[in-house]
Amino acid sequence: MALAPGRRLLALLFSISFLAVAWAGLVQPSTPEIAAEFGAGGTARGAIIGVTSFFAFIFSPVMGFLADRYGRRQTLVAGLGFFALSGLVTATAPTLFVFLLGRAILGIGNAGLIALAITSISDLFDPKDASRFVGYNGTAIAIGLIVHPLLGGWIAETWDWRFAVALQLVAIPLAGLIWLWLPKVELPEPQAFSVQLRDALRVVKHRVVLRSAFLFFGTFFLIFGLVVTLIPQYLVEEFGASETQRSYFFVVAAVGIGIASLFLGKLHKRYDPKRVFTVGVLVFMAFALTVGLADSLILVLVAALIHGIAEGFTIQGLQVEVAVEVPAAVKAIAVTVVISAGRLGQFLGSFLFGYLDTLVSQRLLFFVGVGLYTLLLIPNLLMRPKQNQ
Numbered sequence: 001m002a003l004a005p006g007r008r009l010l011a012l013l014f015s016i017s018f019l020a021v022a023w024a025g026l027v028q029p030s031t032p033e034i035a036a037e038f039g040a041g042g043t044a045r046g047a048i049i050g051v052t053s054f055f056a057f058i059f060s061p062v063m064g065f066l067a068d069r070y071g072r073r074q075t076l077v078a079g080l081g082f083f084a085l086s087g088l089v090t091a092t093a094p095t096l097f098v099f100l101l102g103r104a105i106l107g108i109g110n111a112g113l114i115a116l117a118i119t120s121i122s123d124l125f126d127p128k129d130a131s132r133f134v135g136y137n138g139t140a141i142a143i144g145l146i147v148h149p150l151l152g153g154w155i156a157e158t159w160d161w162r163f164a165v166a167l168q169l170v171a172i173p174l175a176g177l178i179w180l181w182l183p184k185v186e187l188p189e190p191q192a193f194s195v196q197l198r199d200a201l202r203v204v205k206h207r208v209v210l211r212s213a214f215l216f217f218g219t220f221f222l223i224f225g226l227v228v229t230l231i232p233q234y235l236v237e238e239f240g241a242s243e244t245q246r247s248y249f250f251v252v253a254a255v256g257i258g259i260a261s262l263f264l265g266k267l268h269k270r271y272d273p274k275r276v277f278t279v280g281v282l283v284f285m286a287f288a289l290t291v292g293l294a295d296s297l298i299l300v301l302v303a304a305l306i307h308g309i310a311e312g313f314t315i316q317g318l319q320v321e322v323a324v325e326v327p328a329a330v331k332a333i334a335v336t337v338v339i340s341a342g343r344l345g346q347f348l349g350s351f352l353f354g355y356l357d358t359l360v361s362q363r364l365l366f367f368v369g370v371g372l373y374t375l376l377l378i379p380n381l382l383m384r385p386k387q388n389q
Contacts, residue, residue: 014140020113025148029246030161038096046354053346055107063112064336073182080175082109087168115335138261138316145254153247212318214379216342225349234362239297249304256308280313292366
């Protein structure tokens with residue numbers, strides 16, 4: 001039976017977010033092997049993630065700007081084209097330079113995918129339903145975070161990591177479906193470029209956007225520094241974990257995100273976003289402390305579940321807040337600005353912790369992370385969300 005138009009549209013938008021998180025998930029379990037194949041070490045492991053984040057940081061606002069000016073559908077299709085091209089380049093890369101070039105192309109392609117999926121949900125559905133559907137989109141992301149590391153780790157261990165990154169080519173048929181099925185959103189008549197740029201700069205000062213951007217940056221800085229960069233090598237050195245076993249960490253964390261996303265709507269109705277984010281930070285601190293003290297792989301997996309719940313309360317909550325509170329005419333640029341701040345955090349966190357990994361023990365870095373998480377409470381407490389003004 002064919003899906004009803006509304007359900008088919010939601011499935012399509014959720015598929016975009018599901019695929020978007022493959023940029024990290026397909027390589028997370030294999031970063032030690034990828035770096036070793038090219039004769040590189042800890043800094044390269046950080047670069048595998050960081051270079052993609054850097055280019056996504058640069059191009060996320062560009063994608064939002066183009067989507068507000070020329071349309072969501074065209075921008076999404078272009079992004080998926082770059083996403084697929086990256087899979088081809090990285091799967092055939094003969095050198096680390098070419099591999100990182102492919103990861104840079106991936107950053108361009110991935111820059112606006114989740115943001116524009118969220119924006120499209122907000123555009124095409126009643127506001128009373130949009131908040132709930134954005135939460136469901138978080139569940140789609142969580143499912144992707146479960147599937148991609150499992151699939152990437154299994155393919156890399158069974159065949160080779162190159163086959164895992166080649167899966168990015170599925171973006172091509174998805175782009176075709178978007179072109180055929182995604183309705184055209186009637187946007188205001190394009191303004192002069194200078195006027196649109198001025199409006200885009202103004203939206204950055206919006207209280208919700210500014211608060212969310214600060215918190216996105218700090219949260220992703222620690223997620224990609226402590227988790228994405230350090231955890232794979234930590235599991236190898238401390239517990240001799242295989243690529244498949246390493247993927248279990250990211251799978252369990254994604255389950256935690258899914259659990260948190262299911263309850264996020266109810267929590268936001270009952271408590272203000274600031275309080276929910278504070279709880280998420282406290283849970284992050286519990287995660288870092290647990291990993292730093294862990295003496296078994298099972299305990300690390302318990303920490304992974306804790307981390308996923310914290311990520312759901314923080315990252316997913318901020319996305320819902322921006323999608324609901326920002327005016328429609330500048331919503332795409334607002335969401336992409338916030339996500340771009342997170343990309344910058346990904347880039348800096350990956351490179352910094354990849355470098356620190358060559359200087360001090362990983363367990364020590366997790367204890368340092370406990371203290372760093374407390375810094376997230378400062379902008380959260382000082383920058384009150386719109387609801388509380």
